[in-house]
Amino acid sequence: MTVIGYMKRSALEGVLGDISDKLEVIAPLPSGDKGAVELRRFEKGAQVSIGPVKPMLPLKTIFLPPVEQIFRFSKSENETTVTASTPITRDRVVFGALGCDIAALALIDEVFLREPVDEAYRERRTRTTIVALACEGQGPECFCASVGIDPVRPGGADVVMIPVKDGFIVETITKKGEQLGTMLQGALRDPTGPQKKTARSFTSTSRSDVDLSAPAGGWSAVWESEAWEDASARCIGCGICTVVCPTCHCFDVHDERHGNGGERFRKWDSCMAVNFTMMAHGENPRPQHRARVRQRYMHKLVYFPENHGAVACVGCGRCAVACPNRTGIGEVADRMREREEDSNE
Amino acid sequence: MFHAIRTPGRMRDQLKDMQTRLREIAAAFLERPDALFFIGWEMTPDEKETRPFFARNPRQAQRLVWNDLCHPNPASYLPRLRDREGMIGVAVKGCDARALRELIRANQIERKNLFVLGIPCTGLVDPNTGAIASRCAECQYPVDFDYDETLGPMETPALTVERSAPDLDAMSLQQRRAFWKQELDKCIRCDACRKICYGCYCPECIFEMSDPKWATNRGDLADKIFYHAVRAYHLAGRCVGCDECARACPMGVRLDLLNRSLRDHAKEMFSFDGAGITDEKPLLRTFSTEDPDPFFGGDE
Ligand code: SF4
Ligand code: SF4
Ligand code: SF4
Ligand code: SF4
Numbered sequence: 001m002t003v004i005g006y007m008k009r010s011a012l013e014g015v016l017g018d019i020s021d022k023l024e025v026i027a028p029l030p031s032g033d034k035g036a037v038e039l040r041r042f043e044k045g046a047q048v049s050i051g052p053v054k055p056m057l058p059l060k061t062i063f064l065p066p067v068e069q070i071f072r073f074s075k076s077e078n079e080t081t082v083t084a085s086t087p088i089t090r091d092r093v094v095f096g097a098l099g100c101d102i103a104a105l106a107l108i109d110e111v112f113l114r115e116p117v118d119e120a121y122r123e124r125r126t127r128t129t130i131v132a133l134a135c136e137g138q139g140p141e142c143f144c145a146s147v148g149i150d151p152v153r154p155g156g157a158d159v160v161m162i163p164v165k166d167g168f169i170v171e172t173i174t175k176k177g178e179q180l181g182t183m184l185q186g187a188l189r190d191p192t193g194p195q196k197k198t199a200r201s202f203t204s205t206s207r208s209d210v211d212l213s214a215p216a217g218g219w220s221a222v223w224e225s226e227a228w229e230d231a232s233a234r235c236i237g238c239g240i241c242t243v244v245c246p247t248c249h250c251f252d253v254h255d256e257r258h259g260n261g262g263e264r265f266r267k268w269d270s271c272m273a274v275n276f277t278m279m280a281h282g283e284n285p286r287p288q289h290r291a292r293v294r295q296r297y298m299h300k301l302v303y304f305p306e307n308h309g310a311v312a313c314v315g316c317g318r319c320a321v322a323c324p325n326r327t328g329i330g331e332v333a334d335r336m337r338e339r340e341e342d343s344n345e
Numbered sequence: 346m347f348h349a350i351r352t353p354g355r356m357r358d359q360l361k362d363m364q365t366r367l368r369e370i371a372a373a374f375l376e377r378p379d380a381l382f383f384i385g386w387e388m389t390p391d392e393k394e395t396r397p398f399f400a401r402n403p404r405q406a407q408r409l410v411w412n413d414l415c416h417p418n419p420a421s422y423l424p425r426l427r428d429r430e431g432m433i434g435v436a437v438k439g440c441d442a443r444a445l446r447e448l449i450r451a452n453q454i455e456r457k458n459l460f461v462l463g464i465p466c467t468g469l470v471d472p473n474t475g476a477i478a479s480r481c482a483e484c485q486y487p488v489d490f491d492y493d494e495t496l497g498p499m500e501t502p503a504l505t506v507e508r509s510a511p512d513l514d515a516m517s518l519q520q521r522r523a524f525w526k527q528e529l530d531k532c533i534r535c536d537a538c539r540k541i542c543y544g545c546y547c548p549e550c551i552f553e554m555s556d557p558k559w560a561t562n563r564g565d566l567a568d569k570i571f572y573h574a575v576r577a578y579h580l581a582g583r584c585v586g587c588d589e590c591a592r593a594c595p596m597g598v599r600l601d602l603l604n605r606s607l608r609d610h611a612k613e614m615f616s617f618d619g620a621g622i623t624d625e626k627p628l629l630r631t632f633s634t635e636d637p638d639p640f641f642g643g644d645e
Contacts, residue, residue, distance in 0.1 A: 032531065032597060056595060057533075066533065067564040140391065233382075234397040234422075238537035240595050254562045267562055275553055289425070324541060324593040325396040325417075326389040 001153065001160075001171050004181045005188030006195055008167040009050075015187045017044040019093060022183065023129075026062055027095040028055055039094070050096045051163065054138040056322065058246035059101035060108060062094060063124045067267045070120075070253070074261035087120040093129040093180060096161075099154035100144045100316035102132055104246035106156050110308040111249060129176045132157035137205030141317025143330060146210040149314055152202050162199040164191075169199035210330040212301060212311055215337045219302045222336055223294075231332055232293035234325050239270035241319040241327070242296065247304075247312045250276075271295045297332055356467065363496045364411040367436060367462065370494055372403035374434045374460050381426075383434030383460075384419040385409040394472050397422065411436070411496070413470040416478070418587045420444040423454040424546035433459055438466035439488040440480070443585035443621025444543035446490060450624075453546050456491075463492035465499050479509035480588045480601065489622070513606055525570075525603075531596040532569045538590035538600055539576060544583045551575065573603065581607045582628025585621045614639075 007015070016025050020042060030049045031038035037049045039062060069085040109125070112118040135142075135151040144151050153160050158177030161168035169191055172181045191199070215222050222228075242248040252269040256262050269276055272293070277286040286292055304312035313329055320328025371383040387398035387408045397417045400406045420441045426433060437445055442463060448454050466488070468481035488499050513521055536552065539545045551559045552572060560575075561568050584604045591601040611617040614637050617628045 034597060036597070067562075230399070230401075233399040236421075236537070236540045236593070238535055238540040238593065240535050240537050240593075243533060243535050244595065252562075256561055256563060265563070267564065273553075275555065278555070320390075322595045324537060324589075326391070326394065327396075328390075331390060 001173050002178075003191065003196065003199070004170050004172055004184070006164070006167055006191040007161070007170055007184065007187050007189075010166075011187040012048055012050070013046070015184060016042050016048065016095065018186070019180075019183050020044060022091075024088070024090045024092040025095065026092060028053075042095075048096065050133055052136070052138050054098060054142075054316065054318070056244055056318070058104065058244065058316065058318065059094065059097050060104060060246050060249065062092075062128070063105065063121055064108065064112075064249060064251070064268075067265055068120065070264045070266060072261065072263045076260070087123045088127060091127045091129075092124075093131060095131045096133040097130050097157065098133060098135050098138065098316075099149050099151035099157075100135075100142070100314040101246045102130060102154045102156040103144070103149045103314045104316075105130075107247050107304070107308065107310060107312055107314070108249050129158045129180045130156065131159040131161060131177075131180065134160055134162040134199075134202055135204055135206070136163070136202070139317070139321070141321050141328070142205070142315065143207040143210035143317055144315035145204065145206040145208040146330075147212065147311060147313060147315045151204040151206050162202050164195045164198040164202075169195055171199075206315070210315065211337075212313060212330065212333045213337070214301070219298065219336075225336070227336055228290045228294050231297075231335060232290040235272075235289070235293055235327065236324065237272050237274070237289055237292065238324065239272035240322045240324070242270040242272055243268065244318040244322045246314055246316055246318070247300070271299065297329065297336075300329065301333065360412050363464065364409075366496050367411045367464070368406050368409050370462055370496075371400055371409055371434060371436070372406040374432075375400060375403045375406055377432065379432045380460075381429055381431040381433050383409070383436070384422055385436040386411070386415045386417060386419070409436075411464060413468070414472055416469055416589070416592055418444055418541075418543055418589050420448060421541060421543035421587075421589065423448055423459075424543075427454050429458075431458075434462065435459060436462045436464060437488075437490075438464045438469075439484060440585050440587035442488040442490045443619075444587060446621040447583055447585065448543060448546075450627075451546075460493050461490065463488060463490060463495035463499050465495065465497045478588070480586055483508060483605075484586075511602070513602060514609070526566065528599055529569045529573050530566050532573070532594075532598050533596055534564055534569060534572060535595065537593040537595065538598075541589045541593040542580065543585070543587070543589075544580050545576075573600075577603050577607055580604065582611050582617055583620045584608060586619070 016027060019025055025042040026039055027042040027048045028037040028050060029040045029042065029046055035053060037053045037055045038057065039055050039059060042048065071085055072083045074081050112121040132154050134153065158174045159180055160171045160173060162171065170184060170188065172178045250269045250271060251266045253264065253266045255264050278284045286295065300312040304310065317328060320326055367385065371385060374380055374383055382399040382401045383406060384397060384399055386395040388410055389396050395410060395414045395417065397419055398409060400409055415438065418441045419435050420437055421444065423435065445461065449456050469478045471478045513524065516524065539550065560571060584607065586604060586608060588601045591599065594600060608619060611628050615628060
């Protein structure tokens, strides 16, 4: 970790504009009229919306797009042509990524970079530099500090920008980050003593008291618990919690034909959807709503840790914010531990 | 626990009294041996909104609330509970009662298995703006139903009927098309609007079918428009205007406006006065040779 300088907030858009001549730049940009932000391609002249709003759709969208073409095919009289799709055409940099979202990539890597490696995902990962925004806590829902994530200098970031008065202290962390650092040089100045001090003592308000630990006797003890009935009572099964979750990564593959051609693509899927487990022969091994709800939490809190050594939740709190019933994973874990009659979560 | 900005103090006391009564009535119902649960509302963990709550015993009934943030429609849970044996208690405000009427008439739930508590609703508040919710400002319907109990006389809300902006009918066709393209392009096809709707109770939705596959899964604008056109038309003459779809949407798509224009057109063209209000036949089950046909250039 090396401090490479101080950058004024007002210089940011200009710098991104210059970089966009060489790399594709992705940054949080305003979306709609209600103060929401969205991670999108930055074009010269755009206004970046760095903090204090978390994008509703997490960083995973940049690496695992909601819909992604795998190949196209077309058929003529006596020939069938298959054209593989290119995942990305240019090297990229993502600005203003948050600690929770970056930590989630390490979890998704566990799945997509293990053999057999997912080539499209790997290419996007290796060709993207990640510039984190040290996060002071974006909202009351944040609890990354409860799941062992450092919101200020998150592991997995190549560069970190730490907000100080009117600008940022920029630190490089990896080799990739150093390369990007050279592109920022023109906008950097030597930081003053107080600026360095603010950056050193920068802290986050992320909650550290959310408890995702297992109920007494372990999760297997609650497998058949009536508490799942309660946990699923008000859930409408919309799956928004899986859409906004930075660690959810399930997808389905579709073939669609248009005339004599067509395409194969993959698309996010959700364990909360009825036909997530629907088999071709018409059988659905997980037909009940409560079993689907249980699956979501068991995958995050039991199966993922068993297979990959970490809980598949990075404490972003988006599930609780986006759910029409404001049901968050922390609340469900609490209720399952209590398992007393008074639960209805 | 009242967060209304608009509801004046006098009315707030009234709401509090109603809440006390609601808890008493629900608790008494839950004493019955055949009672399964009572569906009402509780505060969300951050205390800023409410959410549906299934009280299972008299003690849990004390968590129920009634206030000007009780937006969720408890009746929308009933179709999936239709095969349960026992009595289900449900609290309904005006729009919920209209949904309930429609569900009963469509044989989605049997009246005899329900204990229905009617709530004379005086309009709810939008938790984001603190202003009266737009659908409530426009609500002019009495909540006519054979309730088991009520929290007071079920009168037509005495609210100023003001139409919330934007008025799509004032736009040109081009403007309207541009508006909807932009609006529907925000959609991420999570289908929350469908899952939360009281009226979306088909055992298998065409958007869930893979054989035959009616809709593509590509997720481009054409797919989104197709989804929304089908969803809206399937709700034409059945949408009760509870705005749950708009509330559930994580992307802020203005489904309330889409539904409102369908309700307007049903009224203008077929004099159909809204779902759950009269016992007229459902709009899409009637046909008359007198029906106007402006779309195909017929008489207006
Ligand atoms: S489970 Fe919820 S809090 Fe955890 S990472 Fe997913 S969306 Fe964020
Ligand atoms: S967002 Fe909420 S209601 Fe929707 S599936 Fe998830 S927990 Fe259920
Ligand atoms: S809830 Fe919103 S985002 Fe989801 S399908 Fe409906 S309109 Fe689209
Ligand atoms: S379409 Fe929307 S407003 Fe109409 S009944 Fe369904 S959820 Fe309510």
